Ligand code: TXA
């Protein structure tokens with residue numbers, strides 16, 4: 001049985017004992033463990049059912065902690081940290097030798113992020129050390145944006161879940177790699193856009209994957225509900241629209257339909273915040289299928305489109 005509570009001290013005690021704790025972040029809930037305890041880190045992989053070839057993000061309470069984990073830190077990484085941290089940006093940097101290769105899945109790089117959620121920061125600072133935290137879902141399932149989602153996925157585990165309310169960003173962080181003498185590479189789109197990064201850096205950010213470090217775990221079908229999920233743009237048949245067993249997610253252009261539906265609106269930030277919870281609700285409505293309206297092909301929708309395309313991959 002999982003326990004949902006708001007007691008940071010209790011969570012710290014659990015982490016010190018090598019247990020896992022689900023913590024709220026501004027992006028999605030994370031399944032946290034002591035980043036310096038390999039046994040605890042292995043428990044994260046086991047609990048999620050995640051292959052150990054898929055590295056974890058190390059969460060820090062202060063930007064200064066980064067120097068304990070990474071070395072040869074490029075000035076551009078400092079600029080990004082100063083501007084976007086705490087916040088939904090993860091930096092992939094050269095790992096120090098002592099950093100556990102269980103955390104990095106054998107790579108010589110380490111992913112670092114200072115989350116902005118006040119409860120995550122309180123937990124990290126009270127714990128006094130970094131925490132690995134993948135999204136708190138089982139492998140390939142929807143990421144959780146509410147404590148209840150975590151409790152549901154890990155109903156049979158003895159897991160402490162810190163309840164920090166609904167996540168305000170709602171999609172996983174933007175991931176970039178920053179290495180000396182190389183362009184900054186965008187490895188996973190998030191709500192911090194390529195243009196925002198370029199404005200702050202004053203130089204171009206690469207998105208093509210050639211030459212970039214690998215980002216294991218970006219499976220084509222990911223972030224997916226169990227109910228068959230399809231995307232659509234136009235031309236819905238009358239038969240589909242009148243089917244009461246089909247659920248709908250609209251993006252500012254609702255159609256008339258008979259099944260359960262939600263319009264997540266035409267503002268990407270609000271859409272992102274509500275997407276996973278809306279998919280989660282439809283997924284638990286015993287429907288034959290879910291249809292998701294494709295968001296506009298614009299940069300500010302890029303992260304949302306990425307998740308919608310993955311959720312609706314065959
Ligand atoms: O917003 C987020 O980033 C959330 C919250 C909990 O912080 N975390 C999250 O973790 O999305 P996860 O494990 O679901 O996704 C982390 C991604 C994976 O695709 C992984 O391959 C990549 O980060 N990653 C981690 N370490 C890496 C490294 N050293 N090099 C390249 N990619 C890395």
Ligand code: MG
Pocket residue numbers: 134135143
């Ligand atoms: Mg994940």
